[in-house]
Amino acid sequence: MIIAVGSGKGGTGKTTVATSLALSVVAPEAGSAGLADSPDRLLFLDCDVEVPNAALFLKPVLDGSEAVGIPIPEVDLDVCTFCGRCAEVCVWHAITVVGRRVLVFPDLCHGCGSCTLNCPEAAIREGDNVIGRVESGRAGRMVFGQGVLDVGQPMAVPVIRRLKERHLDGRADVLAVLDAPSGTSCPLVETLRGVDYVLLVTEPTPFGLHDLCLAMDVARDQLALPVGVVVNRDGVGDASVDDYCHEAGIPILLRIPLDRRIAEGLSEGHPLVQILPEYIPLFRALLQRIAAEVAR
Numbered sequence: 001m002i003i004a005v006g007s008g009k010g011g012t013g014k015t016t017v018a019t020s021l022a023l024s025v026v027a028p029e030a031g032s033a034g035l036a037d038s039p040d041r042l043l044f045l046d047c048d049v050e051v052p053n054a055a056l057f058l059k060p061v062l063d064g065s066e067a068v069g070i071p072i073p074e075v076d077l078d079v080c081t082f083c084g085r086c087a088e089v090c091v092w093h094a095i096t097v098v099g100r101r102v103l104v105f106p107d108l109c110h111g112c113g114s115c116t117l118n119c120p121e122a123a124i125r126e127g128d129n130v131i132g133r134v135e136s137g138r139a140g141r142m143v144f145g146q147g148v149l150d151v152g153q154p155m156a157v158p159v160i161r162r163l164k165e166r167h168l169d170g171r172a173d174v175l176a177v178l179d180a181p182s183g184t185s186c187p188l189v190e191t192l193r194g195v196d197y198v199l200l201v202t203e204p205t206p207f208g209l210h211d212l213c214l215a216m217d218v219a220r221d222q223l224a225l226p227v228g229v230v231v232n233r234d235g236v237g238d239a240s241v242d243d244y245c246h247e248a249g250i251p252i253l254l255r256i257p258l259d260r261r262i263a264e265g266l267s268e269g270h271p272l273v274q275i276l277p278e279y280i281p282l283f284r285a286l287l288q289r290i291a292a293e294v295a296r
Helices: 014-026 085-089 114-118 157-168 186-192 206-222 240-248 260-267 277-295
Strands: 002-006 042-046 061-075 095-098 101-104 124-139 142-149 175-179 197-202 227-234 252-257
Touching: 002 014, 002 186, 014 042, 014 142, 014 175, 014 197, 014 227, 014 252, 014 277, 042 157, 061 101, 061 157, 085 095, 085 114, 114 124, 124 157, 142 157, 157 175, 157 186, 186 206, 197 206, 197 277, 206 227, 206 240, 227 240, 227 277, 252 277
Parallel strands: 002 175, 002 197, 042 142, 042 175, 197 227, 227 252
Antiparallel strands: 061 124, 095 101, 124 142
């Protein structure tokens, strides 16, 4: 089962929920039902590759790293006839012909290969443009992986895709928790591909409700995935999030109050279930409810 934890709005506590969910599974109190005796079956992936921060709470030991790149065109000017066919087929405008010059813009290139395939003179070959890396290791009893996008690079999707391929391909036996990027753009969509359930974290404020609606549109309405909600900082704002979830038939699976102890502990790098161990059974119950929903 693959669970993605996301949020339309940044800063709602998405990583707090994702790390706590994973840690509650391997807590000694969980027993065999919590995979405590089968640690290789629990996987945590930080797919928020622009700002990966789950490692601050899970404190993994990383022992593997792999560069991630995308193929960009390299033009042999001795063969090129400057016909402009490459520019015609590039929907991203990453290559253009100006007189007897061919200009390539790596930051716009998506590595689709259309220019190489359509060049009538076979004057284009593909070189690798490294944009980030994926790292792997262990965080206690779980397997840990994270993607890291290089500073200044605009495309997170190839790094997320490689992270998921490396850890999830051929692994139908795992319980995977994916810390998804916030927002509703391509990185979130790539993270949600192939997951079984989406857990959206929000806060009971106008901004939280607005971005929850956007994320719900992507996860439930566009991708047709089952969705549940966690309300963080419960007690702030108003009842608009509750009203929306009730009207839309979306279950609120957990509420986390605005609590100074939580804020202080998180600022020191402690996960929620370590700050307040009484939340371990609450997160385990949340997981059981998700598993029942997925099994339907």
